[in-house]
Amino acid sequence: MSRSLPVLTVTAVLIALWYLAVIPMNATWEYDQARRAGTELPFTEMVARTMAQERPVLPAPHQVVIGLYQQTVGCDAVGRRMCRETTPLTVQGFGQRVVAAFTSNRSLVYHAGVTLSATMLGFLIGTGGGILLAIGIVYNRAMDASVMPWAIASQTIPIIALAPMIIVVLNSVGISGLVPKAIIAAYLSFFPVVVGMVKGLRSPDAMQMDQMKTWSATGAQVFARLRLPMSMPYLFASLKVGIAAALVGTIVGELPVQEGGLGVRLLSGSYYGQTIQIWAALFAAAILAAGLVGIVGLIERRVLARMGMKR
C-alpha cells in the first residue's frame, strides 16, 4: 500500500491531464464540422464530442482502453461468429476468445506474439553475443582497445536507418522471416550487456585476484568461481535495459517487413489515420515491455537472493 498509493496518485494525475489535453486537441475538428453544418456548438456539447471521435487527433483514455479490448479479445479481433457465440464475461467464453485471438491477425494478441518471438530470439542472440564480447574485452588486450569504440559507434547510428538495410542484405542471402527482425533486436540489446558485463567481470578487486593466485587458480577457475558470480548484479541490470531495447528493435524491424507484429499495427494505424489503433498498439507494446522487464526483475531477485547478494 505504501508503494501503490504514490503510483496510483501519479497515474490519476496523468489521466486527468490526458483528458484535459483531449479537449483542445480535438476541438478544432468539431468547430470546423459545426461551422460547415452552420450550427452553433455549445461548449459542453463540444467537450462531449471531443471524447467520442472516430479518428481523434488524441484519443481519450477510455477510447484507448476500449480500443485495446476490441483489438485483443473484442469483436473486432476475434471475428463476428466468435463474437456472437461467446461472451468474455465467463471464464470459458473468455478462454475461447483468447485462444481465437492468438491466431487472428486482427488481434493485438496475435501481433504481440509475433513481436514477442522476434524479441526473445533477438534478446538471446544479443545477450549471448554481448557476454562473449565482454569476455573478449576483459581477457584480450587487442579487443579491449578496439571493440568498445565500435560498440559505442554502433549505437549512434539510428536503427530506423539501419533496419531496412539489414533486412535487404539478409533477404538477398536467403534469410527472411523471424531472423532479420531478431538480428535488429539483438543489435540494440547487445550493447547494454557488453557495457554491464565488462564492468561486472572487472569488479573483483586486486585482493580477490591475489587470493586466487595464492591458490594457484587457473584462468578458467578465476572466471567461473570469481569473475562470473561477481558480474551477476551487473548482468541483470543490463538485461533489463537489453530486453526493452530488443522490443524496440523488433518493432522497428517489423516496419519494413510487414509480416505482422505490433510495429505493423503502428504503421498501418498511421497510414489510415486510425489513431485509436496506434494508441492501442502502443499500449500493447508498453504492457509487453513492462511484463518482460518485470520477469527479468523477478529472476534477478530470486538469483541474487540465492547468491546472498541482497539489494
Place this chain on the structure above:
Amino acid sequence: MSDTAAALAETPAAARAGEGQPVIEARGLNLTFHTNDGPVHALKDVDLTIGKGEFVSFIGPSGCGKTTLLRAIADLEHPTGGSLTVNGMSPEAARKARAYGYVFQAAGLYPWRTIEGNVRLPLQIMGYSRAEQAERARKVLELVELSGFERKFPWQLSGGMQQRASIARALAFDADILLMDEPFGALDEIVRDRLNEELLKLWARTGKTIGFVTHSIPEAVYLSTKIVVMSPRPGRITDVIDSTLPAERPLEIRDTPEFIAIAHRVREGLRAGYEDS
C-alpha cells in the same frame, strides 16, 4: 637464540618436529618498484631466516616493506635482486606446491557462498574430492571454533567471525606456512585480543610457521617468537628480536616486566629506523 629454543621447548610435539630447520630464507633481497616518480626501494638488502614452527611478526611504519616482504614470500611480488627460498624452493614453486595459506586484511569471503562453501573454495580449486572437502572444512571450522556456522552466509557473521572463517580457509589445504597480512587490523581492540589468544592456541595445536604483519607493538610482542622490526625509505630490517616470553601466554602477560622490556626494545628499533631515514 637459546631463548627461542627454550620457548619452543614448551610447545607441543607437533611444533617441535624439525624445529629450527629454515623454512624461509632471504639473502640480500632487493625489491624496487618503478613508479612515475622514479624507483621506490620497497626492500633493500634484506637478510632473514625463519625456522620451522616459528611465529614471526613484521612490524614497522607504513611503507617499510613489511607487506611487500610477505607478498614476495607468497610470490605475489617479484624481487629484483638477491635470493629468496620457501621450503628450499623458489616462491613460485612453493606457491604451486601449496606451501602457504595467505590471510588478507579483509576477510574476502564470497557473499554468494556459505561459510562452508567459502572454506571449500580453495579445495575445489585444488581438485580435492567432495568427501575430502567436507571433511577438511569440518575440521578447520572446528579449529577456529566456527562449528555450527557452516550454513550461514558471511553477512550473517560478525567481522571477527568472518576473519576466523578466512583463517580456516587458509588452513584448509594443510599448508605448513600461514602468512597473515594485518589480519585483525580492521577489528576493534576487544575482538582483536580474543582472536590473538585464539591464534596462539591454534599455532600451538598445529605447529605451523606463521608470518604475521602488524602495526601494533603489543600484538607483535604478545604473539611472536621472533619480531622483525623494519623501517622505511628504503624498506629494510633494523632489528630482529627473539622473544624471551614463555610459549604459554595468557593475556595478562602483557603487564609483566619481561613483556614491557621487549615492547620497549621494539619501540626503540622503530624510533632508530625513523632517525636514520
